[in-house]
Every structure is written in C-alpha cells, then in structure tokens.
Amino acid sequence: MLLFGDPIIDWSAILKIVIAALIGGSAIVIVYGFLLLGLKYAGVGDPGQTHTERSKMTGYAIATICAIVVIGVIALGIYAIIQKPS
C-alpha cells in the first residue's frame, strides 16, 4: 500500500509479526493443551482413575517437554524485546 509514493506498510515486518503471533498465540495454545493432556495421562488432578507406571512416565515426559517449549517461547519473546536496539 502506498501513500504519496512511499510504502506505508512494511510487509516484511508484518509477516514476521504474523509468524510470531501464530507461534506465540496459536501454537502455544496447542502445546499447552498437550501439557494438560500429559498431566492427565500422568494422573495429576485425576485421582479417580488408575494409571499404569508406563502411562504416568509417558504423561510426565509429554508434560515436561511441553512445559519447556511453552517457557522457551515466552523467554524467546522477552529476549527479543530486550535485544531490540533502541
């Protein structure tokens, strides 16, 4: 889009914002959902169900990996802001 001959939208920046938003917004929701699913398999917050050791281990492993991803994306977002030159 142009205003007085100069581009008014930096589409490459907008594209990067869209990608960051999709990763930080949508993908995190999915990963967080898998974190909750892992906790369910591990029997956390679900005392009525019986869970095998294998199920618990798998659940904890999924939850741990997802937690690392969620925290990592948040940390990456904050790091990007800190590193932004003024």
Next chain:
Amino acid sequence: MGSTLILVIMVATAVAFDFTNGFHDTANAVATSIATGALKPMVAVIMSGCLNFLGAFISISVAATIATGVVDPSVTSTAGGLEIVLAALTGAIIWNLTTWCLSIPSSSSHAIIGGLVGAAVAAVGSHAVSFHGIMEKVVAPAVLAVLICGAVAAIGTFAAYVMVRRLGDRQARTGYRYGQIGSAALVSLAHGTNDAQKTMGIIALALISTGHISAAHFYVPLWVKFVCAGAISLGTVTGGWRIINTMGNRITSIESPQGFAAEAASGSVILASSYYGYPLSTTQVVSGGVTGAGIGKKQPVHWAVFGQMVSAWILTIPGAGIVAAGAWEIADIFGQNSKVGCIVIVAITIVIAAVLWTIAQRSAIGAKDLDRTNVTPEQEAARAAGGDVASPAVA
C-alpha cells in the same frame, strides 16, 4: 525559570496521563482472566501493575517512535514546544476519561498521538506532522493488529476446544485457568513494554524541546523510566473496572480456554509489534483477541458493542486532536511560552476530569461486582451450555 515551571507542569501532566493510561488500558490485560474466574480482580490488577512496572524497563523503541516519529522534533524544539506537548496531553487525558466514563475501551496510544497531531497543527500548521509516519507506524499496524490478533485467537480457540474434548471438561477448564494466569502476566509485561513507553516518549519530547536531550542522540533518562513505570503501575492497581467489564463480559461470553487463547494471541502480537517499534493499542489488540476467541468457538459476538468500540477507535485521533488544538488555542491567548496559559489549561483539565469522575460514580462498577473466582469449572461448563450461573456486572 518560566520554561522550567512549564516543564514541571508538563511532566506532572504526563504522569497524570500515564496514570489514566494505567487504569484505562492496562487492566485489559487481565479482563479475560477476571471474567473466567482465573484470578480475583484485585490480585489480577496488582500482578498486572507489578509486571507493567517491570515491562517499562525492557525496551524504548516505542518511546522513540512517539518522541521522534509523529511530530517533527524541530517543531517541539521551538519556544512554544512545551505548550504543544502540554496541549496534547490534556487532549489525551480528556479523551481517555470521556471514553472511560462511557465504558468504551479506546486507545490511549492513539489519544496521545491524536493530541500531538492536533496541538502541532493548531500551533504551526499541518507541515509539522508526519502523516506518513502516522499511517506507517500507527494507523496501518492498528488495523492489521486487530485482524491478526483476532485470526490468531480464533485459531487458538478452535485448537483449545479440540484439546478440551480430549481432556474432559473439568480438567481442561481448570488447566486453562492456570494457563490464563501465565498468559495474563505475559500480556501485562507486554503492555509495560508498549504503553509505559508512550509517556516516556512524551516526556522525552519535552526534554528535547528544552534542550535537555538531543533528538539526534535520543535516549530516555532513568528517572523518566522510573516515574512512568510507577505511574502506569499505580493506575493499573487502581483498576479500570468499567473497561474490564466491557472487555471481559460484554463483547462475548468468555470461558477459560478462550481467555487463554485470546491472551496468548494478544501477548504475542504486542511483543512482536513492540520489537518492530509499532506503538500498538493494547486495547485494540485484546479486543481483537476476545472477538476472535468468540468466533473461534462459533458463539455469539455482541457486534453492537464491538461497533461502539470501533467507532471510538476511529474517532480517537481526530477527537483527541480537536481537544488538544482547543487547549493550545486557549494557552495561546495568554501568549507564547506563558506560564498562565499552561496553568489555565491544566486547571480546565482538572475540572473536566472531576466532572467526568462524578458522572462515572453514578453507575460505579467495583472489583466485587466482577469477582467470578467462586464459579467452579462445572458451573462454567453449565453456563457455556446455557445453564444458570450468576452473571457479573454487565450494565
């Protein structure tokens, strides 16, 4: 001495604007968490206030945009530069308080930008304003950010409910409530990186006009960061309950998975935009996120309320600009760089603020009216299915 007094008045007015920015805008970061009962209202705003304080120190790229990208710094460096900034602030404060009184979430960012434009045009003419900068850095990103955040939140909400079906209602809703605490914290931090800096930019603009800072070697002094971070945090803790009510309850009915998706989308859009130096409105982004969360679950969105907000967004820059231009004209009656003129427009602003505050108290909404932490995940599910759960204030 005269310009020092005007500078002090201007900084005090900027801090007052930052405070209104806090209670008008910042609480939007936690509106969905309060609406779903993930957080008690007071706990939410205190947490948000602390994270806003922290976020204010993270980056100054938005402050630089406000200080040098909207109005030609050479204009604010002139003898009447401080009056221009002061008039801009009064325009923004009055616009903020008016929309707060009407319970409409509008943009404090656009209010201050509109104020700067209006005051600068009134003082020296339209050539002082970088309309290209406004379109590039303000208007276009604002429109796109709402659309992007809405789309991302809709996708996130759809994905969240796919997970809800696999997890079971109770576990999912409890889990997403915990997630909302984290996402609300992230949005609050993101808000601090974005909104607190706007006032830093304004004060820096005044310091440029008095020669304390060079526009060519722009920086924000540490005391300015502390004062701005403190003011916006205090405003946040005061709690803009009227706007929280509109955002959390009146656009659409929000459940914890939707709230999490909306906040995650909002936080990521605001952080990414701050990185590129776009002074986005948190209000607009979160509104887009909440609306997208409603669309993602295919539930009714109150388009009349959304339409009111969009109307306010469109009117914000011209509205605040007209008020600011009027303020500059009043100050100008007393002559350029006049202490009396500055004191008069500040006094008028205080009177208008008091009147708007009094009007708002007739239909006051408090933290207790919005507390939903007593609503269990089962009740939330029943409400979603059309069951009867006591609704919070939605007047």
